[in-house]
Amino acid sequence: MNDYDENAEYHVQYESVASNSNFFPLTRLLAMQIMANPYITVGKFFEQLSDEDVYYLQQCVEDGADEIDGEPHDTTRNLVIMTLMLAQAEGGPAANLDEIMAKTQSFKILCIIEALGRQGLAVPVRENYSLHEDAQNLQIAHGVRIINDEDDGE
Numbered sequence: 001m002n003d004y005d006e007n008a009e010y011h012v013q014y015e016s017v018a019s020n021s022n023f024f025p026l027t028r029l030l031a032m033q034i035m036a037n038p039y040i041t042v043g044k045f046f047e048q049l050s051d052e053d054v055y056y057l058q059q060c061v062e063d064g065a066d067e068i069d070g071e072p073h074d075t076t077r078n079l080v081i082m083t084l085m086l087a088q089a090e091g092g093p094a095a096n097l098d099e100i101m102a103k104t105q106s107f108k109i110l111c112i113i114e115a116l117g118r119q120g121l122a123v124p125v126r127e128n129y130s131l132h133e134d135a136q137n138l139q140i141a142h143g144v145r146i147i148n149d150e151d152d153g154e
Contacts, residue, residue, distance in 0.1 A: 010094045012084045024060075026053055027078045030085055040089045042107075043126030046114045058115035061108045083107040087131045103131045113141045 017023055017031035034040060046054070060075040083104045087094055094100040110129050117124035128138035 010084055010100060012081060012088055014085065017081060017085070022074075023081065024074070024078045026056065027082055030082055034085055034089050038089060039091070040086070041129065042086050042090065042110060042131055043129035045086060046110065046124070046129060047126055049114070051118050054111070054114050054118050057111040061111045079107065079111075080104050083131065090131060092132050099133075102133070106131050106136070110140065117141065 012031070014031040014035045018028050018035065020028070023031075030045070049057075057079075060079055063075045080100065083106075084094060084100065086107065087103050094103055113122060113124055116122040123142040125138075125140055125142065128135065128140050130138070
């Protein structure tokens with residue numbers, strides 16, 4: 001018997017993630033944090049991260065497309081689980097595989113924006129960080145003008 005329902009919502013079992021050493025420490029820590037406080041905004045999540053954690057996520061995004069023997073690499077699995085946990089914590093679990101892919105893509109973009117912000121190359125607007133579809137048109141960062149000595153008008 002096949003119990004798979006392609007229209008079912010996806011919910012993360014936080015206890016399972018937190019106790020599974022196959023997940024990255026940051027993924028497990030997020031699961032524990034949400035278990036202690038079930039609601040967290042995506043912006044607050046990023047605000048609380050250390051620079052090291054942000055750069056780690058940036059590396060995960062850059063490496064996440066890798067596959068090993070046709071299977072997603074651990075970075076992809078961790079990014080997807082983190083996305084699902086944050087979506088759930090925001091109050092909107094993913095409804096189907098297409099939505100999981102869209103939310104994961106949004107999370108990856110936020111990881112890169114946050115890393116650019118930590119490097120002084122962008123100004124993140126964390127209060128607009130969200131994985132909800134209705135937040136897609138919100139501005140998530142402001143650009144920073146970089147001026148080189150050669151560009152100072154001489």
